[in-house]
Amino acid sequence: xxxxxxxxxxxxxxxxxxxxxxxxxxxxxxxxxxxxxxxxxxxxxxxxxxxxxxxxxxxxxxxxxxxxxxxxxxxxxxxxxxxxxxxxxxxxxxxxxxxxxxxxxxxxxxxxxxxxxxxxxxxxxxxxxxxxxxxxxxxxxxxxxxxxxxxxxxxxxxxxxxxxxxxxxxxxxxxx
Amino acid sequence: xxxxxxxxxxxxxxxxxxxxxxxxxxxxxxxxxxxxxxxxxxxxxxxxxxxxxxxxxxxxxxxxxxxxxxxxxxxxxxxxxxxxxxxxxxxxxxxxxxxxxxxxxxxxxxxxxxxxxxxxxxxxxxxxxxxxxxxxxxxxxxxxxx
Numbered sequence: 001x002x003x004x005x006x007x008x009x010x011x012x013x014x015x016x017x018x019x020x021x022x023x024x025x026x027x028x029x030x031x032x033x034x035x036x037x038x039x040x041x042x043x044x045x046x047x048x049x050x051x052x053x054x055x056x057x058x059x060x061x062x063x064x065x066x067x068x069x070x071x072x073x074x075x076x077x078x079x080x081x082x083x084x085x086x087x088x089x090x091x092x093x094x095x096x097x098x099x100x101x102x103x104x105x106x107x108x109x110x111x112x113x114x115x116x117x118x119x120x121x122x123x124x125x126x127x128x129x130x131x132x133x134x135x136x137x138x139x140x141x142x143x144x145x146x147x148x149x150x151x152x153x154x155x156x157x158x159x160x161x162x163x164x165x166x167x168x169x170x171x172x173x174x175x176x
Numbered sequence: 177x178x179x180x181x182x183x184x185x186x187x188x189x190x191x192x193x194x195x196x197x198x199x200x201x202x203x204x205x206x207x208x209x210x211x212x213x214x215x216x217x218x219x220x221x222x223x224x225x226x227x228x229x230x231x232x233x234x235x236x237x238x239x240x241x242x243x244x245x246x247x248x249x250x251x252x253x254x255x256x257x258x259x260x261x262x263x264x265x266x267x268x269x270x271x272x273x274x275x276x277x278x279x280x281x282x283x284x285x286x287x288x289x290x291x292x293x294x295x296x297x298x299x300x301x302x303x304x305x306x307x308x309x310x311x312x313x314x315x316x317x318x319x320x321x322x
Contacts, residue, residue: 039209043201047217052303055224059310123281124206124288132211133288137270141255143213144295148252151302155245158309 002028013068015061023054036099040128110135180229187229194222202296206285212292216299223300224307232311244305251298258290 005025012018026049033042097104114131124130132140201208202215227235262274272287273280 040211040214043209043214044217047214047221051221052217052224052307055228056306056310059307063310063313121281121284123284126206126208128209129205129211129288129292130284133291134270134272134284137259137291140291140295141259141270144252144255144298147302148248148298151248151298151305154306154309155248158313 002032013070015064015066015068016058018068019054019057019061022057023050026050026053183229187225191222191226194218194225198222202292203289205292206288212295213299215292216296217303219296219300220303220307223304227307227311232308236308239304241305241308244301244308247297247301248305251294251296251301254294254297255291258287258294262287 002025005021005028009018009021009025012021026045030042030046030050033039033045114135115127118124118127118130198215198219201210201218202212205211205215223235223239226238258272259270262271263269265274267274270287273283275283275286277283
């Protein structure tokens, strides 16, 4: 299903349909995360990927045009690059431990300590929350700062803040 | 905007439920999937849905842009402030045990609560701010072209 949606996205010219299909793609990958027992990730994917980004893409679409411009270049070289990258990634997964394997590096390092100590140290049933907000508090602070920076960046680029400041300056100069 | 009667009625019904669900995800994140990031996005969706159906002007009266811009920074301040407070209580940065020294796991609850609240506020405000920034520009496509 994921692959079919991706192919449809690539083949289509109507950007509106592509925006909708990428929402579908996000929902499907959220289902994939649910089957992998990563409910928190699935939650985020469904809310951000399928919800907000579709709306934002549609908002951007209203500012540009409705149809993709047909490209004149030959698709052979990009296709080659994609195949080589894909083959390299698949070759890389061969070395990865099996899904749920107890010898996986993720299960050998601090993971077991977190899982064992979380009950009496944090006393919260959802271990994801206790790791995210307490054990890895610094990282989450960093993530929040990233979200903050992203918001500031978009505001600086798109909103009329500069225009307003210039108006204020004009007001001040008039007052002087 | 007097058309789309069904959309408007359903949106009015749904916005409250979406916000309630966002609060549930925010404050029940200790026990069930969810937390600040997800709750913030869901809360922002409530405002964005309202803005999509009833024009940008109406949603900006409910949630004015200056307030959104303040909240973007407030969330990060709450998060970092929680860390600073624990620093001043003589513990490490972001060590929530500081809040109730005789019962550290309670302190963890308070700390996680405050931190998730900060995350939620920032995420909500950033998402709404980005939506305002995009929707606030005059569109080049007219409604008929869709």
